[in-house]
Amino acid sequence: MPEGHSVHRITRQFQRNFVGHTVRLSSPQGRFVEGAAVLNGRTLTDARAIGKQMFLEFDHDLWLRIHLGLYGAWDFTGDLLLDATIASANGRMGQTNQRGTILDEAVLDTAGENSLHSIGAPRRTRVRMSEQEKELNHLETFPPEPIGQVRVRLLTDTVCADLRGPTACVVLNPAQTLVAMNRLGPDPELDSGPEAEERFTSVIRRKPTPIGRLLMDQAVVSGIGNVYRAEMLFRAGINPHTPGKVLSDEAVRALWQDWAHLLHIGVETGQMMTMDDLGRSDYVSAMKNRADRHWVYKREGLPCRVCGTHIVIEEMSARKLYWCPSCQA
Structure with missing residues (x-):
């Protein structure tokens, strides 16, 4: 989806x-x-x-x-x-990375997909x-x-x-x-201000529902799907089974801010890039190969990029959930 x-x-x-x-x-x-x-x-x-x-x-x-x-x-x-985000000042078409710089050539992944074609x-x-x-x-x-x-x-x-x-x-x-x-939760690409953050935070912190389910509930927050759910929770070091009301105010606000950050990268590049601070060669590699863009998504059975523990897969909210039992203990 x-x-x-x-x-x-x-x-x-x-x-x-x-x-x-x-x-x-x-x-x-x-x-x-x-x-x-x-x-x-x-x-x-x-x-x-x-x-x-x-x-x-x-x-x-x-x-x-x-x-x-x-x-x-x-x-x-x-x-x-064409979108201005894929045209440099001299009119050459390229592809932006999460730092906002322009690559001289569009990068195609193994499926032939790139943000130039998608926009x-x-x-x-x-x-x-x-x-x-x-x-x-x-x-x-x-x-x-x-x-x-x-x-x-x-x-x-x-x-x-x-x-x-x-x-x-x-x-x-x-x-x-x-x-x-009005049935839809806040969308940080439309409004990343304090009121939207407060709405997200207040709903999460009063729910006994696992955070892995809440992030997929479009009435709680708009736009998050299976990939972003897995990646956001890993980046935050949060166990997906943790009830929303157990999380600290700081942890929930950090999730909202990370969602705003990742969503903006996705809108600008056309890719769900969740690896930050990549150098040019690593960024190009990640854009060519989806497996290099994510921390845990579709990496079941493979060693965690941080601790080496095998990434596990299970079902939550009728979708596959990927997470690290050590980093997200």
Whole structure:
């Protein structure tokens, strides 16, 4: 399932390419015909991400709520605008690291993924944006024929966005949108201030629920998924079974601040990079190989990078949990 950084990046794509434009909507699959008809021909006025959910605002107080879920993905084609975070001062395209510096060349991992491909490309190019599937294909015609079961297509004169396999795709009025937004926990990419931190901290510290479950609860905090949960708890040295109310105020606030830090890195680079202070060669290596980006995620049976104890795997909140029994005792 896409985690918060992916949805923020997809929302940026809509902000750059669709906001302020009249949009034609259709449902090639046929499962969103009525909703597409309601929004067809309206102007997209805003695009917002809160955690794993995206909200597109149209004129006449209409909203489209999208939750990609496990299988959802967006395909973008056309004159896609590039993000400033991957262009240096002289206009060369590269890839930022967590220190904000520019690498001269985009770094592809073993799956062919990099942040350049995930955020924009020239005309007649298809960019697929989801957590596990990103590809770059050159096209001969625009707009292209839909690929797969496209729930909804958003089309302007120059850009096309196709949505496939979402968990939710629904038209809302302002009151319904407010209810949906208010159900979600704080998102530090939207608000990293003291009130958001206090909201997160107060909820965690009064819950008897294990912190490993709380971090995956989107009503507690928005955007954290399986990867970030495992990595944040390791970085904090916290046992995932520890009840939230047992944690100190300082420990919970440190978790919030680390989530803000990691989420921002993810939004800027397109990768869930959780290893800090890497030199250039180590950073390039990590960007090429996902196994080098994380402390514990998908490292079950391997020695901990810090203490050498074997990383264990178990199930929590219906997802695989990775942790070190020694560092997180």
